[in-house]
Amino acid sequence: KNQVEQSPQSLIILEGKNCTLQCNYTVSPFSNLRWYKQDTGRGPVSLTIMTFSENTKSNGRYTATLDADTKQSSLHITASQLSDSASYICVVSWMDSSYKLIFGSGTRLLVRP
């Protein structure tokens, strides 16, 4: 069964600290992996898209890694800011189609001053 599991479910960190969010997937055939940020009351916004051959991709203070062999991805946030408080959703695409997406249930991050 195609699944995307994220951990932890929730996380609280102090402003300025770094954190890493995890995503494990059992999706086959794999096409790409995406990370989205969803602010409370808003729709998800794309952070990165990584294909099979990409190990690392950065978007400002966000760095995503992908290990296609172990089917794991991580999202590292550097020097966190209050505005990073949001849910982070891992999404895996299969069958090379934009409507064949498996969404994780997200990690809720709270950054405290």
Next chain:
Amino acid sequence: NAGVTQTPKFQVLKTGQSMTLQCAQDMNHNSMYWYRQDPGMGLRLIYYSASEGTTDKGEVPNGYNVSRLNKREFSLRLESAAPSQTSVYFCASSGGADSNSPLHFGNGTRLTVT
């Protein structure tokens, strides 16, 4: 540049009532989607439209109908609302139907069915 606009933002229905959720995008995207988001679960695809004039069922289509009115607009209709349809509904669009096209989401419609 508004992106993807959804109306209404909030709605309360009684069981058995009907309503249509509206979605419009101004990015000239070919593909549009309707998702629902429930607590503790990932987004699930209800219906999608790969291009103007076509619609297809997603993972959870029962109880819903859609209309791709034109390239910009994609509506979702609940004919007879049920409490199980209480959810947050998101419309999204993408430039293509390939997996490398990022989805652009609206800000959702929060629907409660009593």
